Amino acid sequence: MTSLLIARESAPEQRYSFPVPYGWYRLMLSDELQVGEVQTVRFFGQEWVLFRDANQKVGMFEPHCPHLGAHLGVGGKVDGELLRCPFHNWGFDHQGFCRQIPYARSLSPKLTHEPVLKGLPVIEANRMIWAWFHRDGTAPMWEVPNVPEARAPGWLTRHDPAFEIRTIAQEIAENSVDAAHLKYVHGQEAPLDVGSCYTGHLRTTALSGPMSIEDSQGQPIECEFSVDFEQSGPGIQVVRLSRHVSLVMLITITPVEAELTHLQFSFLHPDYGDDPIRQALVDDLIQEQIGERGQYVGVVADLPIWNNKIYHHRPLLCDGDGKIMEFRRWFSQFYE
Ligand code: FES
Ligand SMILES: [Fe+2]
Known part of the structure:
Protein backbone atom coordinates (compact mmCIF):
# COMPACT_ATOMS: atom_id res chain seq x y z
CA MET A 1 0.00 0.00 0.00
CA HIS A 134 -23.08 -4.04 0.57
CA ARG A 135 -23.85 -4.56 4.21
CA ASP A 136 -26.62 -7.07 3.34
CA GLY A 137 -24.38 -8.97 0.94
CA THR A 138 -26.41 -7.90 -2.11
CA ALA A 139 -24.56 -8.62 -5.38
CA PRO A 140 -23.02 -5.78 -7.42
CA MET A 141 -25.64 -3.49 -8.97
CA TRP A 142 -23.38 -1.75 -11.48
CA GLU A 143 -19.85 -1.97 -12.87
CA VAL A 144 -16.71 -0.03 -12.07
CA PRO A 145 -16.42 2.60 -14.82
CA ASN A 146 -13.73 1.84 -17.37
CA VAL A 147 -11.08 4.57 -17.65
CA PRO A 148 -9.39 3.71 -20.95
CA GLU A 149 -6.64 6.28 -20.35
CA ALA A 150 -5.29 3.99 -17.59
CA ARG A 151 -3.98 1.65 -20.29
CA ALA A 152 -3.64 4.02 -23.24
CA PRO A 153 -0.24 4.15 -24.95
CA GLY A 154 1.42 7.53 -24.48
CA TRP A 155 -0.46 8.28 -21.23
CA LEU A 156 1.14 8.51 -17.82
CA THR A 157 -0.44 7.98 -14.41
CA ARG A 158 0.57 9.55 -11.13
CA HIS A 159 -0.96 7.96 -8.04
CA ASP A 160 -0.93 10.28 -5.05
CA PRO A 161 -0.84 8.92 -1.51
CA ALA A 162 -4.14 8.59 0.34
CA PHE A 163 -5.54 11.31 2.52
CA GLU A 164 -6.82 9.65 5.69
CA ILE A 165 -9.81 11.70 6.80
CA ARG A 166 -11.97 11.45 9.90
CA THR A 167 -15.27 11.58 8.09
CA ILE A 168 -17.69 9.51 6.02
CA ALA A 169 -17.82 9.04 2.25
CA GLN A 170 -20.97 11.16 1.89
CA GLU A 171 -19.32 14.26 3.33
CA ILE A 172 -16.42 14.09 0.86
CA ALA A 173 -18.77 13.61 -2.08
CA GLU A 174 -21.13 16.38 -0.90
CA ASN A 175 -18.26 18.84 -1.20
CA SER A 176 -18.55 18.91 -4.97
CA VAL A 177 -22.14 20.20 -4.90
CA ASP A 178 -21.32 22.75 -2.20
CA ALA A 179 -20.82 25.70 -4.57
CA ALA A 180 -20.44 28.37 -1.88
CA HIS A 181 -17.34 26.90 -0.22
CA LEU A 182 -15.30 27.08 -3.44
CA LYS A 183 -14.51 30.75 -2.93
CA TYR A 184 -13.86 30.69 0.82
CA VAL A 185 -11.97 27.40 1.03
CA HIS A 186 -10.38 27.05 -2.42
CA GLY A 187 -9.93 30.65 -3.56
CA GLN A 188 -12.02 30.26 -6.72
CA GLU A 189 -13.38 33.56 -8.01
CA ALA A 190 -16.92 32.62 -8.95
CA PRO A 191 -18.94 29.77 -7.50
CA LEU A 192 -19.39 27.09 -10.15
CA ASP A 193 -22.95 25.99 -9.55
CA VAL A 194 -23.67 24.07 -12.71
CA GLY A 195 -26.10 21.55 -11.30
CA SER A 196 -25.96 17.79 -11.51
CA CYS A 197 -27.83 15.17 -13.46
CA TYR A 198 -28.84 12.15 -11.39
CA THR A 199 -29.55 8.78 -13.01
CA GLY A 200 -29.59 5.69 -10.80
CA HIS A 201 -26.15 5.32 -9.24
CA LEU A 202 -24.67 8.06 -11.46
CA ARG A 203 -24.23 11.76 -10.88
CA THR A 204 -22.88 13.70 -13.82
CA THR A 205 -22.10 17.31 -14.49
CA ALA A 206 -20.33 19.18 -17.28
CA LEU A 207 -19.02 22.69 -17.77
CA SER A 208 -17.12 24.41 -20.57
CA GLY A 209 -16.19 27.86 -21.81
CA PRO A 210 -13.34 30.08 -22.96
CA MET A 211 -10.49 30.74 -20.54
CA SER A 212 -7.19 32.56 -20.41
CA ILE A 213 -4.29 30.94 -18.55
CA GLU A 214 -0.62 31.84 -18.19
CA ASP A 215 2.29 29.66 -19.21
CA SER A 216 5.37 29.37 -16.99
CA GLN A 217 6.82 32.57 -18.54
CA GLY A 218 3.64 34.49 -17.73
CA GLN A 219 2.48 34.55 -21.35
CA PRO A 220 -1.28 34.34 -21.77
CA ILE A 221 -2.77 31.31 -23.52
CA GLU A 222 -6.37 31.53 -24.70
CA CYS A 223 -8.04 28.15 -24.55
CA GLU A 224 -11.27 26.24 -24.09
CA PHE A 225 -11.85 25.01 -20.59
CA SER A 226 -14.00 21.96 -19.97
CA VAL A 227 -14.83 19.66 -17.10
CA ASP A 228 -16.76 16.41 -17.38
CA PHE A 229 -17.56 14.82 -14.07
CA GLU A 230 -19.08 11.42 -13.39
CA GLN A 231 -19.62 9.94 -9.95
CA SER A 232 -20.43 6.22 -9.80
CA GLY A 233 -21.93 5.50 -6.40
CA PRO A 234 -20.23 6.75 -3.24
CA GLY A 235 -16.69 5.61 -4.03
CA ILE A 236 -15.68 6.62 -7.55
CA GLN A 237 -15.43 9.94 -9.35
CA VAL A 238 -13.95 10.30 -12.83
CA VAL A 239 -13.21 13.89 -13.82
CA ARG A 240 -11.97 14.81 -17.29
CA LEU A 241 -10.42 18.29 -17.38
CA SER A 242 -9.22 20.10 -20.44
CA ARG A 243 -7.37 23.43 -20.32
CA HIS A 244 -4.81 23.49 -23.14
CA VAL A 245 -3.75 20.15 -21.66
CA SER A 246 -5.82 17.06 -20.85
CA LEU A 247 -6.03 15.63 -17.38
CA VAL A 248 -8.16 12.74 -16.11
CA MET A 249 -8.62 12.45 -12.37
CA LEU A 250 -9.72 9.15 -10.89
CA ILE A 251 -10.82 10.14 -7.40
CA THR A 252 -11.68 7.35 -5.01
CA ILE A 253 -13.31 7.45 -1.61
CA THR A 254 -13.01 4.27 0.47
CA PRO A 255 -14.49 3.76 3.96
CA VAL A 256 -11.95 2.28 6.35
CA GLU A 257 -13.73 2.63 9.70
CA ALA A 258 -17.15 4.03 10.56
CA GLU A 259 -15.75 7.57 10.56
CA LEU A 260 -12.42 7.17 8.80
CA THR A 261 -12.20 7.38 5.03
CA HIS A 262 -9.41 7.27 2.45
CA LEU A 263 -9.50 9.82 -0.35
CA GLN A 264 -7.12 9.12 -3.23
CA PHE A 265 -6.31 10.91 -6.45
CA SER A 266 -4.82 9.26 -9.51
CA PHE A 267 -3.89 11.70 -12.26
CA LEU A 268 -3.72 10.51 -15.87
CA HIS A 269 -2.44 12.66 -18.72
CA PRO A 270 -0.66 12.38 -22.06
CA ASP A 271 3.12 12.22 -21.79
CA TYR A 272 4.12 15.86 -22.32
CA GLY A 273 7.81 15.04 -21.72
CA ASP A 274 8.95 16.71 -24.98
CA ASP A 275 6.71 19.79 -24.52
CA PRO A 276 7.91 21.79 -21.47
CA ILE A 277 5.05 24.33 -21.66
CA ARG A 278 2.35 21.68 -21.58
CA GLN A 279 4.25 19.71 -18.95
CA ALA A 280 4.31 22.80 -16.70
CA LEU A 281 0.61 23.46 -17.34
CA VAL A 282 -0.41 19.93 -16.41
CA ASP A 283 1.78 20.09 -13.29
CA ASP A 284 0.02 23.36 -12.34
CA LEU A 285 -3.40 21.83 -12.90
CA ILE A 286 -2.56 18.85 -10.68
CA GLN A 287 -1.14 21.14 -8.01
CA GLU A 288 -4.37 23.19 -7.97
CA GLN A 289 -6.40 20.06 -7.25
CA ILE A 290 -4.28 18.91 -4.32
CA GLY A 291 -2.20 21.67 -2.76
CA GLU A 292 -1.60 25.40 -3.09
CA ARG A 293 -0.87 27.31 -6.29
CA GLY A 294 -1.17 31.07 -6.13
CA GLN A 295 -4.67 31.97 -4.96
CA TYR A 296 -5.91 28.40 -5.45
CA VAL A 297 -5.87 25.72 -2.77
CA GLY A 298 -6.94 22.19 -3.55
CA VAL A 299 -8.28 19.43 -1.37
CA VAL A 300 -5.81 20.06 1.46
CA ALA A 301 -8.00 23.03 2.38
CA ASP A 302 -11.03 20.78 2.88
CA LEU A 303 -9.25 18.46 5.32
CA PRO A 304 -9.58 20.49 8.55
CA ILE A 305 -13.27 21.12 7.74
CA TRP A 306 -14.02 17.42 7.17
CA ASN A 307 -11.99 16.32 10.18
CA ASN A 308 -13.99 18.48 12.55
CA LYS A 309 -17.45 19.25 11.16
CA ILE A 310 -20.68 17.59 12.20
CA TYR A 311 -23.62 16.64 10.01
CA HIS A 312 -26.90 18.54 10.21
CA HIS A 313 -29.76 16.47 8.84
CA ARG A 314 -31.70 19.71 8.43
CA PRO A 315 -29.06 22.34 7.66
CA LEU A 316 -29.87 26.03 7.59
CA LEU A 317 -29.40 26.88 3.90
CA CYS A 318 -29.65 30.04 1.81
CA ASP A 319 -30.48 30.62 -1.85
CA GLY A 320 -26.80 30.87 -2.81
CA ASP A 321 -25.99 27.37 -1.61
CA GLY A 322 -25.66 24.54 -4.11
CA LYS A 323 -28.34 21.89 -4.38
CA ILE A 324 -27.24 20.08 -1.28
CA MET A 325 -30.57 18.44 -0.41
CA GLU A 326 -30.97 17.14 -3.97
CA PHE A 327 -27.54 15.52 -3.64
CA ARG A 328 -28.47 14.03 -0.25
CA ARG A 329 -31.69 12.52 -1.63
CA TRP A 330 -29.66 10.83 -4.37
CA PHE A 331 -26.98 9.65 -1.96
CA SER A 332 -29.49 8.17 0.50
CA GLN A 333 -30.14 5.25 -1.92
CA PHE A 334 -26.72 3.83 -1.00
CA TYR A 335 -27.82 3.31 2.61
CA GLU A 336 -30.92 1.27 1.69
S1 FES B 1 -7.73 -25.49 8.43
FE1 FES B 1 -8.18 -25.71 10.52
S2 FES B 1 -8.47 -23.72 11.23
FE2 FES B 1 -8.11 -23.50 9.13
FE1 LIG C 1 -13.75 21.48 -1.29
Missing part, protein backbone atom coordinates in the same frame (compact mmCIF):
# COMPACT_ATOMS: atom_id res chain seq x y z
CA THR A 2 1.14 3.54 -0.61
CA SER A 3 2.01 5.58 2.46
CA LEU A 4 -0.63 7.82 3.95
CA LEU A 5 -0.80 11.56 4.36
CA ILE A 6 -2.12 11.78 7.87
CA ALA A 7 -4.58 14.62 8.25
CA ARG A 8 -6.09 13.98 11.64
CA GLU A 9 -7.16 16.59 14.08
CA SER A 10 -9.24 16.35 17.20
CA ALA A 11 -12.95 15.92 16.61
CA PRO A 12 -15.96 14.89 18.65
CA GLU A 13 -16.62 11.15 18.92
CA GLN A 14 -19.34 9.54 16.78
CA ARG A 15 -20.48 12.45 14.65
CA TYR A 16 -22.39 10.33 12.14
CA SER A 17 -25.09 7.71 12.31
CA PHE A 18 -24.95 6.34 8.75
CA PRO A 19 -23.92 2.79 7.85
CA VAL A 20 -21.25 2.19 5.20
CA PRO A 21 -22.98 3.01 1.89
CA TYR A 22 -22.96 0.30 -0.73
CA GLY A 23 -20.82 0.54 -3.84
CA TRP A 24 -17.54 -0.31 -5.47
CA TYR A 25 -14.48 0.84 -3.58
CA ARG A 26 -10.82 1.01 -4.49
CA LEU A 27 -8.64 -1.21 -2.31
CA MET A 28 -5.18 -0.87 -3.84
CA LEU A 29 -3.27 -0.81 -7.10
CA SER A 30 -3.18 -4.15 -8.92
CA ASP A 31 0.60 -4.35 -8.66
CA GLU A 32 0.44 -3.91 -4.89
CA LEU A 33 -0.77 -7.53 -4.66
CA GLN A 34 1.55 -9.94 -6.44
CA VAL A 35 0.90 -13.56 -7.40
CA GLY A 36 1.34 -15.70 -4.29
CA GLU A 37 0.88 -12.79 -1.89
CA VAL A 38 -1.47 -12.79 1.11
CA GLN A 39 -2.29 -9.50 2.82
CA THR A 40 -4.44 -8.55 5.78
CA VAL A 41 -6.18 -5.21 5.16
CA ARG A 42 -8.75 -3.11 7.01
CA PHE A 43 -11.74 -1.68 5.18
CA PHE A 44 -15.43 -1.14 6.00
CA GLY A 45 -14.73 -1.38 9.73
CA GLN A 46 -13.14 -4.82 9.79
CA GLU A 47 -10.19 -6.96 8.71
CA TRP A 48 -10.11 -8.84 5.41
CA VAL A 49 -7.61 -11.25 3.91
CA LEU A 50 -6.68 -10.65 0.27
CA PHE A 51 -4.69 -13.04 -1.88
CA ARG A 52 -3.69 -13.46 -5.51
CA ASP A 53 -3.52 -17.00 -6.84
CA ALA A 54 -1.26 -18.48 -9.50
CA ASN A 55 -3.85 -17.61 -12.19
CA GLN A 56 -3.82 -13.92 -11.13
CA LYS A 57 -7.26 -14.23 -9.53
CA VAL A 58 -7.83 -12.16 -6.40
CA GLY A 59 -9.94 -13.30 -3.44
CA MET A 60 -11.04 -11.19 -0.46
CA PHE A 61 -12.44 -12.85 2.67
CA GLU A 62 -13.26 -12.43 6.29
CA PRO A 63 -10.08 -13.41 8.05
CA HIS A 64 -10.99 -16.45 10.12
CA CYS A 65 -11.01 -19.98 8.78
CA PRO A 66 -14.43 -21.69 8.93
CA HIS A 67 -12.79 -24.87 10.23
CA LEU A 68 -11.37 -24.02 13.64
CA GLY A 69 -10.94 -20.31 13.32
CA ALA A 70 -7.29 -19.63 12.46
CA HIS A 71 -6.47 -16.22 10.96
CA LEU A 72 -5.79 -16.85 7.26
CA GLY A 73 -3.66 -13.71 7.03
CA VAL A 74 -1.26 -14.91 9.72
CA GLY A 75 0.72 -17.71 8.14
CA GLY A 76 -1.77 -18.47 5.33
CA LYS A 77 -0.02 -19.28 2.04
CA VAL A 78 -0.96 -19.36 -1.61
CA ASP A 79 -0.54 -22.83 -3.10
CA GLY A 80 -1.34 -22.68 -6.82
CA GLU A 81 -5.01 -21.75 -7.03
CA LEU A 82 -5.62 -22.18 -3.32
CA LEU A 83 -5.15 -20.21 -0.13
CA ARG A 84 -3.92 -22.67 2.51
CA CYS A 85 -4.90 -22.15 6.13
CA PRO A 86 -1.87 -22.18 8.44
CA PHE A 87 -3.57 -24.41 11.04
CA HIS A 88 -4.68 -27.64 9.25
CA ASN A 89 -3.78 -26.76 5.65
CA TRP A 90 -7.30 -26.66 4.20
CA GLY A 91 -7.27 -25.06 0.75
CA PHE A 92 -9.77 -22.41 -0.41
CA ASP A 93 -10.09 -20.93 -3.88
CA HIS A 94 -10.59 -17.25 -4.84
CA GLN A 95 -14.38 -17.70 -4.72
CA GLY A 96 -14.28 -19.06 -1.17
CA PHE A 97 -14.93 -22.73 -1.96
CA CYS A 98 -13.08 -25.34 0.08
CA ARG A 99 -11.30 -27.38 -2.60
CA GLN A 100 -8.91 -29.55 -0.67
CA ILE A 101 -8.37 -30.94 2.81
CA PRO A 102 -5.14 -32.92 2.82
CA TYR A 103 -6.16 -35.42 5.52
CA ALA A 104 -9.89 -35.87 4.70
CA ARG A 105 -10.88 -39.16 3.07
CA SER A 106 -13.63 -37.36 1.11
CA LEU A 107 -15.14 -33.87 1.04
CA SER A 108 -18.79 -33.90 2.09
CA PRO A 109 -21.27 -31.89 -0.03
CA LYS A 110 -21.74 -29.59 2.97
CA LEU A 111 -18.16 -28.46 2.50
CA THR A 112 -18.18 -28.11 -1.26
CA HIS A 113 -21.61 -27.10 -2.57
CA GLU A 114 -21.24 -23.41 -1.70
CA PRO A 115 -18.48 -21.01 -0.68
CA VAL A 116 -17.52 -21.53 2.96
CA LEU A 117 -15.39 -18.42 3.23
CA LYS A 118 -17.47 -15.25 3.42
CA GLY A 119 -16.02 -12.53 1.25
CA LEU A 120 -16.67 -9.61 -1.03
CA PRO A 121 -16.90 -9.51 -4.84
CA VAL A 122 -13.57 -8.26 -6.17
CA ILE A 123 -12.62 -7.12 -9.63
CA GLU A 124 -9.63 -5.49 -11.29
CA ALA A 125 -10.17 -2.45 -13.48
CA ASN A 126 -8.03 0.54 -14.43
CA ARG A 127 -5.00 -1.28 -12.94
CA MET A 128 -6.63 -1.26 -9.52
CA ILE A 129 -8.32 -3.80 -7.26
CA TRP A 130 -11.92 -2.93 -6.31
CA ALA A 131 -14.34 -4.52 -3.84
CA TRP A 132 -18.11 -4.33 -3.85
CA PHE A 133 -19.40 -3.70 -0.34
